[in-house]
Amino acid sequence: MDETPFQIDTRGEFSFPENHKFDAGFGLTEATIDYICDAKGEPDWVRQFRKDALKKFNEMPMPTHWAPEGINDLDFDKIRYYLSHGTMPYKDWEEVPDDVKRTFERLGVPEQERAFLAGVDAQYDSETAYNNMREELSKQGVIFVNSTEGLKEYEHIFRPWFGKVIPVTDNKFSALNHAAFSGCSFIYVPTGVKVAQPLQAYFRINSESMGQFERTLIIADEGAELMYMEGCTAPKYDSATLHSGVVELVALKGAKIQYVTVQNWATNVYNLVIQRGLAMEDAEIRWIDCNLGSGLTMKYPAVVLQGRRARGEVVSISLAHSGQLQDTGARMIHAAPETTSNIVAKSISIGEGRASYRGEVNVLKGMKGCKNNTECDALLINANSRTDTYPAISVHGNASAVQHEASVSQVDEEMLFYMQQRGLTRAQAMSLAVNGFINDLVKEFPMEYSVELRRLIDLEMEDSIG
């Protein structure tokens, strides 16, 4: 298969010469934290906060006696906890592997964007467009900054919610993130403001791009609305092997937040992300989640439905190729009456890939009129693909209704036969069938993402059907 444009199996094996302006070295100690704080010029309370979290991190056990075995291979001392390369390009386009370049071409990623995605350019160079957008945003009173700036300049807004949705002691990786966080976005949308265009992580200038321990806090004040997008469909390279992000969303009364993630890390990356949203009265939080890359993903977007009539939704697509374990899912905690939630998860396992759904739905004591609906569908492409489903549903009381359905299937031979008869190759037929399988979910993604997603699935299928 010479023409293979995209081979996940080899993606993690490239390395680039690095030229970082700041490098905190290996391992995480108090000195590392001091280094990070000095480099970022953070206030003292943040420094203390990080140090307290470090203590917790060291005390806490690995959280997951049920977790995949691969997680025990993590060596926390062999990880660099802070790298920053300033704004200078730090890689050479020539060094980007050919198959990645080809993937960019096939996906139709714009030239400038490609350079950024491949790590050649430290920033996505669209200053004019961005500046216009920023002006408009700040006119509306929207604050869109990085974590350092957020905690320094807008302490009164962000500090009250920082670490409140996902506390330090939530689990070991949460403590780790609280100790070493850097990068990503802090967003505040004022009362009643509806942000028209989606905000994107890589539009921001003069800040670290997606870090290893990215930290996002989005607060939508009463009646506000926004959509936030993170990641991209094109393969994302990074020499770092552990990504442990924390994303906190706060939707105050009547607010709406949509959070879109598309993750396509190299397979040498552990992707352990904690995402949780707090939905107050009449608020709505939607997680739209797509996991394509990474060797081991553990990610269960959660919504705590804290106010009456709050609504939570998780739409999740995951694709596991050989050598990948996509352990994804969703959590819905119904902590107020009349709250509703919906989970739709679809996974595709190719080759020896393994996709798992792990979910929790909990209707707490005394809650009335709560409703949850969960659907998980798995598609197995090859004979030795694997899929698992591990939901946990708890219902207290006789005034709520919860339902869960899951199914496992393979692509119907007759369907393929029908398409092949009409002149499609087997690979084309397969990718059409797979695209059909996730079609109703892909629609949930913003236009350009859904186009890219479809193309990417075509590519994956071309590889796996030989």
Place this chain on the structure above:
Amino acid sequence: MDFPQNMSMEEAFALAEAEAKLKQALTESKARFENAVIPNRLNEDWRFGRPHKHAVALAELLQSDTPSQGEATVQHAGEAAVPVTAEDDDLRQTEMLMPTIGSDALLGMHLKRFGDGYALYIEEDTKEPILLTYKTDTLYTPSTFIMVAPGVKAHVIEQHYGCEKGTIFATRNIQVAEGAELKVELQPYGCARCMSITNIQNMGGKVVHYTHHFACDWAREETVAEIYTPGADNQLFSANKLDLDQVLDQHTRQIHHVGGATSNLLYKNVVDDNATGIFAGNIYVAPGAHNTDAYQSNRNMLLSEKATIHSLPGLEILADKVRCSHGSASAPMDEEQLFYLLSRGIPRDEALALVSHGFLQDVVDKFERS
């Protein structure tokens, strides 16, 4: 090793190999019991089951000086029934090799008390259901072995009477040969604590398994239904009404070692008062077990504000040509059905009982039809 005189070389080899495998399995299983810890909160298979309370209490009782004392009777069995004795090493070995769902330590304790119960070697169709009864008001640890010969149709009812304060911890080993059909019921009544570990080994027959718990304070049920031969069919049913402070902790595994077989599960619970129902099921389809049909369904009706349901329906599928699905639903009683009865002058209490009875009767009907 002594071989029968008229045995061919191949048969002798196969026998020797089987013996070696058994020996290894027994050594491994010994290590399994030595390393096992009493279920604690880190034991995923006891999630929501409050092991610190229930598992520990059972383990303490099993490790105490309290003797295993009870009454075992069997009716309509003819010559099929043989009492289990502590000296029967073959049966003891069978029990040693039984899989559990997170309770190896407790099975190890059961083995130390091995020597009660009945083995049923069923070689002829049963005209009347064989009725097996275990009764105690202290502690009883019987083992049941049911073996059904090829092509034989049998029906077995196993009842556990706990006389309100008795504890019954039973193991049940069911082996069904090709073409055989076994209907088997488990009915624990009025136990303070009641635990059963069941292993169904289906070699190409049909097993229809039904459990019904009645007035047990705490009951845990572990059922591992394994399929070893294509064409086998396992049907698992359960219907229970829980009230007061009762806890019912049900765990199932539907294991397909080979393809071309079917398994189906339907567990329904009606939960009232302060009771708790836990269902944790899993379908496992081994690599290469293609053309498997496996279904699992858990339905719960909640009748009171303090009733609790934990449902964990799981799937682990390692082969691609399969049809597998699971579903779980927990909801209050349908108001419309209730309204229909009320509008016909039936008092509310009776109407409630009727609707919940109808909800469970569906399972009984399915059991009787299959």
